[in-house]
Amino acid sequence: MKKITVILLCMAMLLSGCAWSVKAETVSSSEDVWKTIEEAYIYAFPLVLMDATRTSATNTEEAAPGKAPVNQFMHGVALANAQFKNVVTPNVDTIYTQVWYDLSEEPMIYVHPETDRFCKAQVLDAWTNTVAVLDRAGVYAITRSTWKGDLPDNVTRIDVPTAMAWAITRTVLSGEADLPNVYAIQAQMQLLPLSVYLSGEAYQPPKGSYREENSYVPINKVLSLDPVTFFNKANTLMEDNPPSAADAEILEKLAAVHVGPVMEFDASVLTGDIQANWREMLQGLRPKLAAEGMKFSKQLGQWSYFGAPIGDFGTEYAYRALVAIAGLGANTVEIALYPKTEKDADGNPLTGEKSYILHLESDPQVLDGGFWSITAYGDDDFLIDNLLDRYCINDRSGLKRNDDGSVDVILSKDAPADTTNWLPVGDGGFHLFMRIYTPDMEALKTWTVPTITQFVGSAGDAFSAICFLQKSRFTSSKPSISAIASCKKCIHHRTNSFVRYCPNTISRFTCAICLRLFPSGVRSFHLA
Known part of the structure; x- marks a missing residue:
């Protein structure tokens, strides 16, 4: 923490x-x-x-990205990048649609769209407790629990114990090219007072107001x-x-x-x-x-996350x-887990002055419709600037997989020759957040958690990184100092199990690489 x-x-x-x-x-x-x-x-x-957050977020005359009057949609229109400083540890997997509700007068009708992707509306009361998560297409009445009245048969009542409520809808996307599809989903969402819904009249949201003294950072x-x-x-x-x-x-x-x-x-x-x-x-x-x-705090290997009763305290x-x-606005563990790590497998702080291999033996276990990602943040908890504008890897990244289905991701400040499996981490301290939406809690009990291993050598040499990973994964006995003593013996190793995991190394596997990977006298490794 x-x-x-x-x-x-x-x-x-x-x-x-x-x-x-x-x-x-x-x-x-x-x-x-x-x-x-x-x-x-x-x-x-x-x-x-x-x-304070509601007052700041609704301090506007008309709805716009990041602002909207009460009882109106605040649609997100872009993914966060390194220039985004509005909130710490921003999510780059989803586009947010928010509503700050005032339920003191009457219920508000919310229409949740039909979609085949992760699109869930989390409803929180004024005390930050999650009262509902809406993920099925339908018509919902967001209602103060003390309200008495009848609703049409097609409307599902959602009771909130407070007059103030906050809804956060997260819609997953696959990069910026997918934004038009998210906009189409947002366009299907509807929000209007119950009285207007029952009348069937067209609804024009009222104009809000702006006061300079309400323009502040809530915390x-x-x-x-x-x-x-x-x-x-x-x-x-x-x-x-x-x-x-x-x-x-x-x-x-x-x-x-x-x-x-x-x-x-x-x-x-x-x-x-x-x-x-x-x-x-x-x-x-x-x-x-x-x-x-x-x-x-719950542990997942070298990762930790806030456990229950988060989101319903x-x-x-x-x-x-x-x-x-x-x-603010944390989900319950049934909806999302947010494991975090600041250290490598040896317990040393992560820093861009070093390079690492993030190894996923298998993907995080999620239920149908769920997704996962791993995002890098600097010590300031903001996204790390890089030439690719790449801030995370996820189940939509098109990662290259090993023969056994596992994935190796390079964490470094410098780009490798092949950037497909590269997550830039800058040159300072950094940490990683894993996001697992709709996790399979039972399967996660036996899931092999991602490991982060430092390697020595050029961060631009993706082959070196993979070789080091295989050394750390398959060493089962004490390394032999003489096993790789010359180019002749290195080439000889192309016939053993090492090459099965590094199929592109026959012409590049030389003592120069070995020596760079294994300094301080450790110049080889044994493969059982």
């Missing part, structure tokens, strides 16, 4: 339009007060961040808020976006510092040097949240806050 740059908080309760009757606990010391304030911040942070905006502004914002948001019944216990505790729906936060509950204590609290939350996240408030910082 890398660079988690921030911290979190707050809550109290309201359900079905009725305020919870909360018996406030008392806090007996200054230390207890600030401990409770910290719990409140962690609790409420995702809610406040969602609202920075939230972190800049003082205690009174933050907690009163949280309290107000909780009135239309009530906490769940499972939160009753923490709400009772937070009521002691005036945090909860229909409450007004009063700075008089704070003790000591408020500004210094607030700053110290925020700075101290980072390691606490990172440690909390480790409880939910229940009462795991610190985990919910951590994930909000790391990536």
Whole structure:
């Protein structure tokens, strides 16, 4: 879990339009007060961040790429590239269509298109919990759970417990040439109020509004808020976006510092040097949240990912806050896994000053309609600039496979002679994210996870990279220093199993290559 740059908080309760009757606990010391304030911040942070993100994303008069008024489509039109800096670790497999819903007045009708590719609409409530994933063509009513009314038989009701909701539709594509097909899918999507749908009238979305003060980076905006502004914002948001019944216990505790729906936060509950204590609290939350996240970290070989209950957090408030910082709008593990690695097979940090072989014994295991990819990011969590504008390899990349169906990918800053299986990684530190959409969780238990092995030699020599990989995969006994001592013996090796895995090496397999691949006295390898 890398660079988690921030911290979190707050809550109290309201359900079905009725305020919870909360018996406030008392806090007996200054230390207890600030401990409770910290719990409140962690609790409420995702809610406040969602609202800040909604405010920024809907700060426009008309829909445009990256912006749209509430209850209108925000269609993505291009894949991210190295110049894209809007969000960290951008996805280059899918085009996004987003909607920020306001369900306070009436349900919104969403028509999901018929398509033969991965196209799923994830619906989240105001607390960042996934309430539904829509992947079948049909007509859906996105409805606040307290709404009472009848729907036509052909409309499927999707209940959301909060007035604010966020939908993220991900449509997979095979590179930029496939964009027109994605646009055609987007054109089939429809969004309109229930009343208009029932009337059959043509719908013209209303004009939004723009305010300069709402043009900001959401995470920075939230972190800049003082205690009174933050907690009163949280309290107000909780009135239309009530906490769940499972939160009753923490709400009772937070009521002691005036945090909860229909409450007004009063700075008089704070003790000591408020500004210094607030700053110290925020700075101290980072390691606490990172440690909390480790409880939910799952290993896939040298890779790790956030596991359940990601995307549907229940009462795991610190985990919910951590994930909000790391990536707002996370899917549940049934929909997607995001394994990450920053190190090679020997545990050394990945760097573009070295070259590596990424070996996939077999593709990640996905269910029908799923897909996978592996994307490289720099230490700043953005895509790495390169001449090919290639940022990932995936199941649509047309990779060259070995005879046994496995795949070897070169990770290097310099291009090999054949770039088909090359993933550029720049010249600085980097890390990899694997994306596995609709994973086969049972099959993944026995899946051989991709390995990353450093090799010595020219990154432009794809043959050298493959030879090194075969050395690392097929060595079953101690290398013989004399086995490859001359060109004569190297050529002799063309008849053994080595050549079966390197069919293009008969004329190129020389001692010069061997010596470059195996320095420090290790000049050969044994093939059983």
